[in-house]
Amino acid sequence: MKYSNIVAAVTAFLLSSSQAYSTTELQAEQLQVMLQGGTAPELRALVEAQGGTVTHDLHIIDAVGATLTQAQLDEVLKSSLVTRHISDLSAAPPDKEPDTACEVGGALELDFNHTGFRWTLYNKRKEPATLESLNLAWPKSLGTIKKISVGGADISPSLYKNTGTGALNLQFSKSKAPALRKKTDLQVDFEPASDSTPNTPLRQRDFEITASFHGDCNTELIPGYENNHENFYQTKASGATALHLLGVTGKGVTVAVLDSGLWEHRDLAENSAHQSRIIARYNSITNVGNQEVFDESGHGTHMTSVIANSGVHGSQAGNKNAFKGIAPDVNLVVVKAFDTEGQGDLLDIVRAVQWVIDNKDAYSIKVLNLSFAARPRWKYWEDPINQAVMRAWDSGITVIAAAGNEGPELMTIGSPGNLPYIITVGAITDSWTPDTRDDDYIPDFSSRGPTPTAHIKPDIVAPGGHIAGLTRPGSTLTKQYPEYISTTGNFVMTGSSQASALVSGIAALLLQLEPDLSPDQLKCRLISSAEPAINRDGLLSYSPFEQGYGLVSVTRAITLGEKYCDSSQINLQRDLSGEEHFHGPAIIDVHGTPSLPGFNKMVSGEKSANGLSKTRKWGVKAHIERSDSVMSSSEPSVTSPFNWSEIYTREKATIENLSKRPPQ
Numbered sequence: 088m089k090y091s092n093i094v095a096a097v098t099a100f101l102l103s104s105s106q107a108y109s110t111t112e113l114q115a116e117q118l119q120v121m122l123q124g125g126t127a128p129e130l131r132a133l134v135e136a137q138g139g140t141v142t143h144d145l146h147i148i149d150a151v152g153a154t155l156t157q158a159q160l161d162e163v164l165k166s167s168l169v170t171r172h173i174s175d176l177s178a179a180p181p182d183k184e185p186d187t188a189c190e191v192g193g194a195l196e197l198d199f200n201h202t203g204f205r206w207t208l209y210n211k212r213k214e215p216a217t218l219e220s221l222n223l224a225w226p227k228s229l230g231t232i233k234k235i236s237v238g239g240a241d242i243s244p245s246l247y248k249n250t251g252t253g254a255l256n257l258q259f260s261k262s263k264a265p266a267l268r269k270k271t272d273l274q275v276d277f278e279p280a281s282d283s284t285p286n287t288p289l290r291q292r293d294f295e296i297t298a299s300f301h302g303d304c305n306t307e308l309i310p311g312y313e314n315n316h317e318n319f320y321q322t323k324a325s326g327a328t329a330l331h332l333l334g335v336t337g338k339g340v341t342v343a344v345l346d347s348g349l350w351e352h353r354d355l356a357e358n359s360a361h362q363s364r365i366i367a368r369y370n371s372i373t374n375v376g377n378q379e380v381f382d383e384s385g386h387g388t389h390m391t392s393v394i395a396n397s398g399v400h401g402s403q404a405g406n407k408n409a410f411k412g413i414a415p416d417v418n419l420v421v422v423k424a425f426d427t428e429g430q431g432d433l434l435d436i437v438r439a440v441q442w443v444i445d446n447k448d449a450y451s452i453k454v455l456n457l458s459f460a461a462r463p464r465w466k467y468w469e470d471p472i473n474q475a476v477m478r479a480w481d482s483g484i485t486v487i488a489a490a491g492n493e494g495p496e497l498m499t500i501g502s503p504g505n506l507p508y509i510i511t512v513g514a515i516t517d518s519w520t521p522d523t524r525d526d527d528y529i530p531d532f533s534s535r536g537p538t539p540t541a542h543i544k545p546d547i548v549a550p551g552g553h554i555a556g557l558t559r560p561g562s563t564l565t566k567q568y569p570e571y572i573s574t575t576g577n578f579v580m581t582g583s584s585q586a587s588a589l590v591s592g593i594a595a596l597l598l599q600l601e602p603d604l605s606p607d608q609l610k611c612r613l614i615s616s617a618e619p620a621i622n623r624d625g626l627l628s629y630s631p632f633e634q635g636y637g638l639v640s641v642t643r644a645i646t647l648g649e650k651y652c653d654s655s656q657i658n659l660q661r662d663l664s665g666e667e668h669f670h671g672p673a674i675i676d677v678h679g680t681p682s683l684p685g686f687n688k689m690v691s692g693e694k695s696a697n698g699l700s701k702t703r704k705w706g707v708k709a710h711i712e713r714s715d716s717v718m719s720s721s722e723p724s725v726t727s728p729f730n731w732s733e734i735y736t737r738e739k740a741t742i743e744n745l746s747k748r749p750p751q
Contacts (some may be wrong), residue, residue, distance in 0.1 A: 095250050103257050113602075114595050118160055121434060121471065123150035133169070143374075143434040145664055147441040148474045152176075152434035162638045178431040178472070186436075189304035191216045191267065192570035193296070195579055196311065199289050202233070204275040206296060206308060208267055209570045215266040217301045221257040224295035225276065233278040237265035252280065261301060270569070273298070292519070310519040319411045320521040321393070321550040321589055326642035327413045330596055337595035338415025339602070342394055342454040343443045343484075344591075345436070346387030347425040348380040350559035351431070352469060354398040355391055358416040361714035371424040371439035378392060383427035385562025389580055391457045392556030393588035394595070395419060411556070413592025414599075420450050427563055431459065440475035444482050453598050455484050456591040458584035460491030461503025463539055465568065467505050468668045481659055485598075485606040487512060487591045489583040490545040491534035497632055497681050498537060505538040507657050507669065510594075510610050511546035512587040516552025520700055524709070526699040529620075529633055533583055536632040537681050542671030545635045546610070547617045549593075551586030554644065555579050593641045600645065612648035613639055618706030620695065623713065625727030628695040628703040630680065632673075638705050646745055647738055689728050711735040 119142070122130050127146035134141050134151065137159040143152030163169060163728060194207040210216040218237065229251050235242045242265065246257055259265070273296075291311040299305040322328045330336075336359065351365065369376040384390045396412030424439040425431045431743065443455055457476070467473050480486050481505045490513040491501035504511035514533040516532065518526040529548060536544035558564055558578040571579050579742040594609055604612070619637035620628035627634075661667040676682040695703055704710045710731055 092127065095420075105152065115162075116156065117154045117177060118157060118174060118227035119152065119154050119434075120160060121145070121150055121152050121173040121176060122163065122169050123148065123172070123471070124215065125149065125168035127151055129168050133163055133166055134159075134720045139163065143438050145434070145471075145475075147439060147444060147478055148437060148471055150437075150471065158300075168434075173471070175435070176433040176623075178433045178436055178459075187584050189306055189733060191238070191298070191300055191304055193298065193306040193308055194570050195309060195573050197291050197294060197308065198574075203274065204289075204294070204599075205723075206273045207570075208271050208273060208298060208306070210269055210271065211567075212269040215268050216304070217261060218259055218265045218267065218298060219261075219301045220259065220297075221255075221273075222295070222297040222299075223255040223257075225275075225277075226281070226289070226293050227252045229277040229289075232275060233450070234274075234276040236272075236274045238267065238271040242266065264301070267300075275529065276362065288526070296565045311457050312519060312521065318521075319396075319552055319555050320517065321412065321585075322400075322413060324517065324521060324550050325413060325589055325593060326640050327592065327596065327641055328409060330645075331408045331410050331415070335596050335599055337395070337417035337592065337599055339418075340414070340453050340595040340598045341418040341420060341451045342414070342591055342595055343420040343422055343450075343452045344387060344391050344456045344588075345422040345424055345439050345443065346390050346456075346458060347384035347429060348382035348387045348423040349391055349415040349419075349421045350382050350385070350388040350557070350562070351379070352557050353667040354396050354519045355388070355557060356413070357397060359397045359410065360416075363414070364418045365421060366418050367424050367446065368422075369439070369442050369446075371435045371442065374438070376442075379640035380423040382423075382559050383563060384425060384429045385421065385558040385564035385578070386425065386429055386458070386584070387421070388492060388562070389556045389558045389564070389578060390456060390560070390584060390588040391419065393554055393585055394456065394592040396497070413589055414595035417592075418450075419597045420446075420452055429495050429563065433723065435680050437471050437575060440472070440479055443484065444475075444479050447482055447484060452484055454591050454594045455479055456487045456588055457486060457488040457503055458503055458581070458587050460489045460493070462493075462503045463500075463505050466668070467502070467507070467538065467540055467542075468662055468665075470502050471505050473503050476506060477508060477663060480506075480508050480606050481663060483606065485594050485604075485609050486510065487587050487594060490514070492532045492582050494586075495531040495533075495535065495536045498539065499534040499537045500536050500538050501534060504534075504544060505540070505542070505549070507538075507540075507542045507544075508659055509606075509669065510547070510613065510637075511545040512551075512583060512590045513548040513633070513635065514546045514551025514581075514583045514586040516581070517550065519553070524705045525703070527638075527705060528695060528697050528700070528703075529629055530580075530581075530697065533586075533633075537671060540668075540670050541673035541681075542546065542669075543631045543635065543683075545583075546614055547590065547635045547637065547639045549586040549589045549639045551583055551589070552580050552581050554581065554585040554589070556585075574683060590639055593639060593644070596641055597644060604650075607652070607654060608650050611650055611652035612644045615652060616640060616643035616646075618643065618709075620703050621707070621710040621729075621731065622691045622695075623702045623704075623710075624691070625710075625729060625731060626691040627689055628691060628700070630686070631683065631688045647741060658688050685728065707731050707734045707738065
């Protein structure tokens with residue numbers, strides 16, 4: 088047989104069998120790009136003239152997304168209509184959980200029984216996790232340890248039989264150490280002392296447990312709350328509960344949540360009167376509206392829960408107005424731009440923001456929540472997502488974004504939070520003690536400013552530590568973090584995502600009271616009434632790059648917040664037109680560190696404690712009224728540039744005058 092005949096026969100075989108090349112493989116590779124420059128219709132015509140396909144009409148930023156071959160793209164780029172093209176279209180996922188090096192997690196709650204307690208451990212490694220040490224502390228009233236088992240296998244009593252009461256430190260040799268595979272229970276039973284008080288209520292915070300594993304990995308039992316299984320402390324801490332009692336619940340205000348979709352649980356799909364309140368749905372990934380936007384990730388559901396959960400606190404029985412969400416009666420617009428793994432595409436995100444703007448009037452959208460943070464790749468005015476977000480702000484939509492979870496280094500603020508116009512939110516945590524603020528602090532994960540263009544960010548900080556809320560069972564988040572699921576099914580998550588969602592809820596409450604507030608006016612209400620962390624010496628405990636103007640409070644925003652703030656340094660209209668772009672006030676000091684003029688005179692040089700602080704107070708009132716306002720003789724004398732006493736007097740007079748007003 089001739090060679091040419093052999094080739095023909097083999098080719099025919101390949102084309103008719105399972106080994107045949109696919110159509111895609113036989114065609115030139117398709118590239119996905121964003122083109123920007125002329126109007127979207129002009130760019131569409133240009134792409135289609137070369138045989139390409141427009142996938143995203145992004146008229147809001149004079150751009151299109153398109154698929155073309157390299158040859159087609161080369162021809163398109165010859166046109167003067169194209170001033171820019173981007174081929175790397177990946178975008179950050181919704182603000183990810185703060186990183187943890189250990190892949191073994193302990194459940195949020197201890198399960199108490201009549202003999203002791205059970206603590207569930209989750210090994211998320213592919214291989215078994217080998218226990219290296221176990222440290223326990225417990226109330227002495229429980230007596231001594233009778234038995235310890237891991238995964239149903241008893242640990243030899245010889246390791247703890249002479250331990251005594253109250254504390255135990257076990258060390259395991261590698262050859263005899265218990266191994267955790269997937270889900271494993273640590274069970275500890277006690278032998279009560281003869282003089283112990285029967286039926287003593289047990290509290291999780293009275294126990295300490297640290298399980299350490301070979302490979303530099305350990306997990307600790309959280310202190311928890313008194314009613315840890317269902318605590319929504321953030322509603323009270325933010326001042327929202329006080330407004331709920333007065334009937335201020337966000338009614339009549341529409342919030343758009345741009346995220347991974349929504350699990351339409353009753354407490355999210357309905358308001359507190361059990362009325363349907365999801366007024367629109369849009370999937371930017373598929374470009375389809377008015378259909379369910381299923382939440383594979385779970386992130387979008389959790390954000391929506393923080394904002395709008397209409398369920399009532401189990402922790403405040405009898406109080407029918409103690410809602411779990413900040414604004415339980417808002418209307419919701421659900422916009423999906425992130426997939427199962429929480430990954431987003433730049434084109435889809437821009438299209439999602441564009442859809443919100445285009446439908447703003449149809450659905451009366453007043454607030455847009457953006458709980459994601461990408462590492463900035465361009466100056467803020469060059470970022471396509473930011474360009475769309477700037478137009479959202481200009482259209483009258485108050486945009487609230489997460490600072491990011493990339494701290495504690497400076498200059499870690501994400502995009503779109505690096506936009507100087509919008510409200511950017513960092514996180515605080517309450518150290519599991521909701522009734523005191525002396526141990527509330529900014530955790531290391533919360534991203535810090537300044538932005539690459541020297542703007543001070545975040546604008547404010549808000550509760551973002553261990554925030555309880557709903558998310559879809561079986562979602563990516565619940566699979567990745569099974570230890571964060573409480574016994575009631577709530578999901579407890581930490582991050583600036585949660586903090587920004589909380590502020591979106593606060594924005595809705597303010598807009599119910601003042602529907603005509605512009606985005607700039609609403610932002611002014613929040614930043615002018617925020618409570619900075621202040622040291623005993625009168626200096627700031629955290630720099631403006633860490634805390635912005637301070638801790639948000641909706642009640643202070645109503646009573647003390649100003650409506651007009653000086654924003655003369657920046658001009659959105661000039662920015663949008665390209666006439667002028669703006670840099671912030673940050674400078675680089677002699678050490679090469681981001682700073683501000685007069686920084687050393689207003690910010691304490693000592694790092695603020697992560698946890699209980701003997702010097703830090705949140706807010707001018709707490710600072711002035713502290714019982715230890717006089718510095719000890721061992722502390723150096725410091726002259727503060729802030730006249731806190733004057734601010735205190737002014738705020739006090741304002742509150743007193745408001746209290747004298749007759750009811751409207």
